[in-house]
Structure formats: C-alpha cells, structure tokens
Amino acid sequence: MVGAVCRTLPLGMVGSAGAAGLLMAALTRTTGEAGEWLALPLLRAAILAFAVGLVFLLDDPARHTTSTVPTPRPVRTGLRVALVLPLMTAWWTVALLLVPRDIRPPVADITLEAASAFALALTAAVIAVRHTDLTHPGPRLAAGLLTSAVLTLLFWPDRWALFVPVQDDRWAAAHDRWAVVLAVALLVGVLGVGEPVRRWSWRGGPGRRSYS
Incomplete structure (x- = not known):
C-alpha cells in the first residue's frame, strides 16, 4: 500500500512550492544591511509558500475509485502525511x-509558526476531502490560504497579534497564540479525518448520503 500511495502523492506541486520557499529564504543572504529586518518576513513568506504546496497533498484523481478499498480513510490519509513528514522536516x-x-529569528518560535501553518494547510485539505466530492481541492484551498494570509496581515486585531517583529514586546504572547493555533489545527484535523457521513458540494448544498 505504501508504494501505491507514494505514486499518487502530488510531489510535483509540493516540490515546486518548497523550491519557491527556499528561494525566498535564500534571499536573506542577498539583502545586505536590510537583511536584519527582512529575514523574518522572508522566512514567513517561505513558510506560506510551502504551506500552499501542502494543501495539494490529498489531491487524488482516483479518490472515488479507491473509496471502496478495505483500508479506512484515516489510515490512507495518515500514511500520506507520514510519508511527507520527512520532506517537511528536511x-x-x-x-x-x-x-x-x-x-x-529565534528558532523555536519561528518553528512553532511553521508547524502551525503546515498543520492548518493539512487540516484544510482533510476537511475539503471529507466534506466535498472534489478530487483536486488543492487549487481552491491554495487560493483560500493566500487570501486568508493577506486578510490576517491587514485586519487581524492588534490585541491578538500573530505576526510581530522579534523586537516587539508582544513576541512571547504572539507565540502563545501560535501554540493555540497549532493545537486547534491538529485537533480539527484529527477529528476531521474520519469517514464522511454526508457530503456537501463546494457550493454548500447537501449532497447524497455517502460512506466513501
């Protein structure tokens, strides 16, 4: 089963997004004196780029033909995530x-931000697969993730700030919030990975009752 899952992984999309992210991270070496204040935004942009690639992880053109296999959906989804974890870490x-x-930036704190972003991306993919019939939800999820990131930067309340500079007095409090984001994303992802009882179309209408 591992071999079959490996063949269906969208490694091209994940790899392209990862390459774009690494390019952004590498730009910190070319910014000269501006590097000190550009390093954090560029690294956050790299995180977002890779997260955009991760929303494609559960895209599978054959998902409707494999829905009758005896292996439960949580196992199949967990295997996909497990196979990509070493890639994420590297x-x-x-x-x-x-x-x-x-x-x-402080490695532990920025790693917490990265883990939260990656967990949110994977959870979005899990929810899309459970509640829609789409075989390729990735493009729509990617657009939604990018839009959400921009809206968060522009309109997120300052008293709950997430994206703050390292020198900001709110840095520690912001990363307490990132820990909450990570915990909620993981919880929703775990709860959402089960077999669907009722499907919904992308337009929001209830679909046929299904156990696929």
Missing part, C-alpha cells in the same frame, strides 16, 4: 540554514 531545516545565523 525542507524546514534547509530553510533555517539558508538564513544567516546572526539575523535568524
């Missing part, structure tokens, strides 16, 4: 190393 390690040490 990608993040390289992204951090591309940022010069003297301007690198």
Whole structure:
C-alpha cells in the first residue's frame, strides 16, 4: 500500500512550492544591511509558500475509485502525511540554514509558526476531502490560504497579534497564540479525518448520503 500511495502523492506541486520557499529564504543572504529586518518576513513568506504546496497533498484523481478499498480513510490519509513528514522536516531545516545565523529569528518560535501553518494547510485539505466530492481541492484551498494570509496581515486585531517583529514586546504572547493555533489545527484535523457521513458540494448544498 505504501508504494501505491507514494505514486499518487502530488510531489510535483509540493516540490515546486518548497523550491519557491527556499528561494525566498535564500534571499536573506542577498539583502545586505536590510537583511536584519527582512529575514523574518522572508522566512514567513517561505513558510506560506510551502504551506500552499501542502494543501495539494490529498489531491487524488482516483479518490472515488479507491473509496471502496478495505483500508479506512484515516489510515490512507495518515500514511500520506507520514510519508511527507520527512520532506517537511528536511525542507524546514534547509530553510533555517539558508538564513544567516546572526539575523535568524529565534528558532523555536519561528518553528512553532511553521508547524502551525503546515498543520492548518493539512487540516484544510482533510476537511475539503471529507466534506466535498472534489478530487483536486488543492487549487481552491491554495487560493483560500493566500487570501486568508493577506486578510490576517491587514485586519487581524492588534490585541491578538500573530505576526510581530522579534523586537516587539508582544513576541512571547504572539507565540502563545501560535501554540493555540497549532493545537486547534491538529485537533480539527484529527477529528476531521474520519469517514464522511454526508457530503456537501463546494457550493454548500447537501449532497447524497455517502460512506466513501
């Protein structure tokens, strides 16, 4: 089963997004004196780029033909995530190393931001697969993720700030919030990975009752 799942993984999309993210991280080495204040935004942009690639992870043109296999959906989904975890870890390690040490943000805190973004992306994919009949929800999820990121930057209340500079007094509090985001994303993802009882179309209408 591992071989079959590997063949259906959208590694091209994930790899392209990861390459774009690494390019953004590498730009921190070319910014000269501006690198100190550009390093964090560029690394966050790299995280977003890779997260956009992760929303494609559960895209599967054959999902309707494999819905009758005896292996439960949570196992199939968990296997996909497990197979990509080493890639995620390696990608993040390289992204951090591309940022010069003297301007690198606190590793534990920025890793928490990355883990939260990746968990949100995967959870969005899980929910889309459970509640729609789409075989390729990735493009719509990617657009939604990018739009959400922009709206969060523009309109998120300051008292609950998430994207703050390292020197900001709210840095520690912001990362307490990131920990909550990560926990909620993981919880929703785990609860949403089960077999659907009722499907909904992307337009919001109830679909046929299904156990696929």
